[in-house]
Amino acid sequence: MKQCFGYVRVSTKKQEEGVSLDAQRDAILAFAEQRNLTVTKWFEEKQTAAKLGRAVFNGMMKDLRRGAADGVIFHKIDRSVRNLSDWDAVSQLPNLGIDVHIVTESIDFNSRGGRLTADILAVIAADFIRNHQAEVKKGQLGRLKQGLYPFRAPIGYLDNNTRRTTPKQRDLPKRICPIKGPLVREMFELYATGEHSMRSLMPEMEKRGLRNHAGKPLSKHGIETILRNPFYTGLIVMQRSGDVHQGIHEPLVTPSMFKQVQEIKAGKAGKKVTRHNHLYRGLFRCALCGGPMSLERQKAHIYYRCQQSDCPTTTVREDNLEQEVRSHLRALQLSEEDQAKLMQEWEAWLAKDERLAKQRSVALQVDQIKARLERLTDLLIDGTLGKDEFNTRKQRFALEMREKQAELQKATIEHLNAHEMQKFLELMKNLAGLYACAKPAEKRWMVQEWFSNRTVDGRTPCLKPQNWLQSRDLGQLAPHVKQHDPLFEPLSRISK
Ligand SMILES: [Zn+2]
Secondary structure (H helix, E strand, O other): OEEEEEEEEEOOHHHHOOOOHHHHHHHHHHHHHHOOEEEEEEEEEEOOOOOOOOHHHHHHHHHHHOOOOOEEEEOOHHHHOOOHHHHHHHHHHHHHOOEEEEOOOOOOOOOHHHHHHHHHHHHHHHHHHHHHHHHHHHHHHHHHHOOOOOOOOOOOEEOOOOOOOOHHHHOOOOEEOOOHHHHHHHHHHHHHOOOOOHHHHHHHHHHHOOEOOOOOEOOHHHHHHHHOOHHHHOEEEOOOOOOEEEOOOOOOOOHHHHHHHHHHHHHHOOOOOOOOOOOOOOOOEEOOOOOEEEEEEEOOEEEEEEOOOOOOOOEEEHHHHHHHHHHHHHHHOOOHHHHHHHHHHHHHHHHHOHHHHHHHHHHHHHHHHHHHHHHHHHHHHOOOOOHHHHHHHHHHHHHHHHHHHHHHHHHHHHHHHHHHHHHHHHHHHOHHHHHHOOOHHHHHHHHHHHEEEEEEEOOEEEEEEOHHHHOOOHHHHHHHOHHHHHHHHHHHHHHO
């Protein structure tokens, strides 16, 4: 009785029907019994057709060439090969005296005709797989263009696929997972404070209950993957090609939050993050000798010391520096009147703004196209217009409409900046309060951004606020609105 290997493979879950591993195995066993063969060892593979490197297949081929069996039994040719180079390896086996059996095809590998038939079947199988891959890609691109993500949902989102997925369900956007979604958002927020590293997020997120797809706590790599995935802002970016698609799923984080996280990440790359960064480390210099102030902890207090031994500036306590910062901020805040006045000016400026006029005119054009489209449909219904002519014109309108809608969206986004101005003025009204409840990283940012000169003279802290911060002029303030995006989050925290 000749000893044979049995090889079974499923490529995707969908293909299991009718040719499940068990069904393949049964067919092979029945075949073996008829031919008086025994199956001494099974090789089993579950992989998608496209994935490279089939360890099981390669291992089996190696064993066969070593003479570990007299032959091998496949279920079908398209189950045995994924591509022609696989097939080439299989078709070499008879030359080495190893039998190749295929259950569904009676092929005599020892005859020229039989081998030709097998070769042709293999070519067809390889072509089928290639075509299948192309079809899959085409389908994916179509979904991407609709704003759908045709892959597994990232952590924090849910697929709409269930075991019995109808095509309709598959075309739904990913949903935010009610449990993991908010946790992912928290993770972005935590990292954005600057008080966390990827490493310190690991135990923190584990404690809060965030798990990966396998139900395990996230690794550092897993955390990094989430923090750099723009999917969470609503975009779909293909990693390999870099293609960007506007997703239709609900975003978990704002673009400004995402940007902040990327900036912090970039700033931290290569640098070691110490969790307890002293508040003003590196921010103050000695006013007398110009040297940096170094940090010193004594008992309960933190001191900043001039490093020159003969300098009259010795040390200053961190609380004193902080007090100085606070009193400056209180003096710099916008008053209610200032805010109202600036808001009025801003609105007046906006009203004049060409963008608003543009927005209105584009909206009007969209309405006009809609009306024309309706008239066109009437013409079709009463028979004035043929179906072909109708379709051509409709397509032209649809294209025009999409262009206009994109224009309108752009104008609207630019207009949204007006809200940012409002928030910014709100922020300028609350400088001291904002500082008081800010996290350390935010405090550092404020001191750095708002004071151009930070020194210590003897024991006296000296701070010079930026000119724009002292001005009550819209033209000077406006360029700083964008830069203050990161503080809108803490601002919403204190206004709660
Ligand atoms: Zn000094």
